[in-house]
Amino acid sequence: MSDQPVEPAYDRLRSRARQLLLARGGIASEEQLIEGLFGSLGNRRLWAPFLAQLLETDAEIVRRPDGTWALRRRPLVPSRGWPRSFVALDVETTGLRPARHRIIEIGAVRYEDGCCVERFSVLVNPHRRLPVYIVRLTGIRDEDLLTAPSFVDVAAAFRVFLGESTVIGYNVGFDLDFLNAELRRIGQGPLPNPALDVLPLARALLTANGRYDLDAICRSIGLARGTRHRALPDAEATAVLYLHLVERAEQVGYRSPSDLQPAATRRTIVVEPVARGRAVLDQRLLADTPELPGVYLMRDALGRVLYVGKARNLRQRVRSYFSQPLGYTRKMDGLLESVAEIETVVTGSELEALLLESQFVQRYKPPYNTQLRNHEAYPYVKVELGRPWPRLMLARQRDDDDAVYVGPFRSTAAARSVVELLHQLLPLRTCHRSFRDARSYGRPCLQLTLGRCIGPCTGCVTPDEYRALVDCALRYLSGETSVVVERAQQLLADAVERLDFERAARLRDLLRRSEELVFSHRLVRQTISGRPCVIVTPCPETGDRAFLLIVAGRLWARVVADPREHDAAVAARLGAAWERAQQAAPWTLDQDSLDAAVIIARWLSEHAEDPTVFFLEHPVDWLALVRNGRSLPASAFAVHAPVDDENGTTKRTRGADSERGTQCEGTPGKHRRARPSLHALRSMADPHSGGAR
Structure with a gap:
């Protein structure tokens, strides 16, 4: 009996393995492939080495780190020229990040030999509320998606529609990343289809006045568009645009995508999938924003405070929102559209910024500050010592009981x-x-x-x-x-x-x-029962120094030194504030004062050894303290600058509370000149102390 050729048999097995993977969504376990190829689960140890030897030489199949096998996305074959048969696709999503956001619509159109033959369009239920800016951008509403199928219910039909076609898209990596992320969530492998991005082709062949979004490119070639930011119309526009660009490419000598590569890489313009802050904010609004540390309040058209934040450099912080995507996080969704103006208050230290931020949040209860605004609900742990058998429980308020x-x-x-x-x-x-x-x-x-x-x-x-x-x-x-x-x-x-x-x-x-x-x-508690102290900070109002008198864990007085004022006069006012603190009745930590007490306690625990902190010993030499404080070099206050909010969230830092960090989510809009900040800074001191200047 003559020997049978081995390689054709291996090729048939590899082809069958690719078909099995495609039928299973592009991914399969070792057991599934063994059963599908060899018809038996028999001895896995016998078949596993042979399966690995068979598939590791297949350029279209890859072994994943978890031991499963998956189809690799196939590259375009340069010798075939420009694809005339393809599927153009587009997806609409709830945001920009495939790992966090979800697809809400899929649109695709199939072309054969340059002619449209079939369309695919479906809404997808993301099982979450749509951000406001997505509703305005696409016109898709939450109620439109209530009865829509989940992605798992449409994945099979969409894969069948794609088949093995080349995928065409405008910034197609964005669409494929979202589709593959959704496929991973339902346990399927990524799409193996070869893909071609129309964006580099547009960059190489067209000049759209520096704008390379789909609308601008379509306008530049005279392609009329009706519905925008919907999946199927965008996919149809992408297909027509692609065929138009292919004609231009062939006229100038680009016979295949590989010919385009050198020209496409000469430009580095970034196309933004959705609008950023600069689309709705005027750069001139930054003109009055100071390059100083402090706190800012964002208000709507009626003057209501929507968000309070702090920054090391107020101008840089506000400017950063111009490049931030709209709806960057769910908690700040819709803020940009509501903000009409910004008020800034300059502070001299991190401690003052933390206290002022907390005070403003308590006063205005901004909807976009997700923490520190419900201080009235801060709980107590209650032990009923007045009962025969005491219980331990949470309580929302302190009652007058035993x-x-x-x-x-x-x-x-x-x-x-x-x-x-x-x-x-x-x-x-x-x-x-x-x-x-x-x-x-x-x-x-x-x-x-x-x-x-x-x-x-x-x-x-x-x-x-x-x-x-x-x-x-x-x-x-x-x-x-x-x-x-x-x-x-x-x-x-x-x-x-x-x-x-x-x-x-x-x-x-x-x-x-x-x-x-x-x-x-x-x-x-240790701070409340500990030694009183004076914290020296830079004073933004006078350019001199401010002396913060901390008594029993609270800011009792803020005494501001004027450059023209003698040390003795400043010392006298500081001593008078101290005498009023000594005569005041003891205070009890409550829900209204907790935030400030925690901020001061945390700050002092980190900065107790700083040269700007003077713990008081009886008797107090106020004149020496003032002289020492005013003689401190500027370098002594380097650690006092407030830490910027980052990505809409105030970072938990030195002086912040590790028990519950201040979450500040927001996006600024129009700016107005800051109201006089002296009153705001003075009012941080205890209202009964008389400690202002």
Whole structure:
């Protein structure tokens, strides 16, 4: 019997493997290919090496790091010239980032030998709200997508429509990146089709007055367009534009895409898929924005504050929004269209900027500042010491009762984690029984059966034993965490030993969040009970120095030194503010004052050793303090510049609160001259101190 040729058989197997991959969306596991090619799952160890040897030499198939096999996108064959049979496609999306945003419409048109033969158009439900600017750009509304199919429901039909055709698109990489991201989410491989981008062809052959978006290019060749920013009309326009450009290319000697490459790479113009801030903002609006550190407030046409932020350089910060894409994040969606003016307040230090930003957010409650605007809802942890068997719970306000209130805390989620952790470690009761009469006793609830309560209703525990558990919780809340942490670590180790990793992870997360919250609260209390101090900062109003008097963890007074004023006069005003602070009644940390207290505590914990911080010892030599403060070199204040917001979010930095960072999302618009900033800076001091100048 004669030997059969081996290579043709291998080629048939490779061809069948490509067909199998295409049928499975471009990706398949090793087991699926073995079963499809060899008809058996038999011994995988036997077939796997042979499969690898077979497919690793196929230029159209690639092995992925996870062990699966996928079709590789095929390049265009230069010798074939310009494709006349192709599929032109376009997608509309909820944003610019394939990993974060979703497709809302797919449009495609098939051409055979230069003639349109078939169209594909479908709306896709992204299962999320559409950004306002996308609704205005495309005309697609949320209600249009409610009954639309999900991408997983249209993927198969779209792949069938594409087949093995060459894909044509305008900035086609954007469309393919989104399609492939959606395919990955449903477990399918990327599109293997060869692709040709019309954008480099337009750059090489046309001059569109420096604009290379699809509309501008179509206008430059006289191609009339009706509907814009919809998938099917854009795909149709791309196809017509491509055929027109191919005719021009052949007239000037470009016979294939490979001939175009040298000319296409000579230009580096970037086409923006969607509008950026500069499309709606006038550069002249930057004229009055100072190149100084401070805080800015963005207002709408009615004067309402929409967003408050801070910056090291106000002019640079405002300018940065001109290049930022519209709707860059969901939380700032629609802000650009609403902002009519910007007010700026210059500050001399990071601490002043942080305090002023917090004060403005509390005062105006801007809708685009997603944190720090609901300070009235900051929770307390309440321990009912006035009851026979005290409970531990969250409370929204401090009542005039016999309970102990710890807090308030800036994060409800973190405070809830503390309560949950203590209930898991200490079997305190959670029921609503009053225990004022015998009816509350003798009928145990489910918590006792589950071991979550020590059971005071059954008489199984004495008041002293129960109070010991309550005292343990109070010590933890006051910052003595060793006992609770030790118990939590023991429970965590027991859960791991039982292979109950879900409970172990839950305990770990609860402990971490609780420790962060308790540390933050302890730091605030230590600052309140610690030594008073004076912080020296640059003064933007006078060009001299400002002296911030910090008493009991709050800004009591801000004394501004004028260059023409003698040191003794400044010292006298600072001493008078100190005397008023000494005579004032003690204050209690509450929801209104928490933000400022946390900011000051965090700032002092990081800057306690700075030469600009003077801790006060009795008796205070105010004249020496003022002289030392006014003689500080400018380099001593380098660390005081406020840190810029980045991408619409105030970064968590030195002086910021790690428990709950200030989220500031926004985009500026028109600017107006800053209102006098002196009043705003003075009003940061305690209203009862009389500490302004």
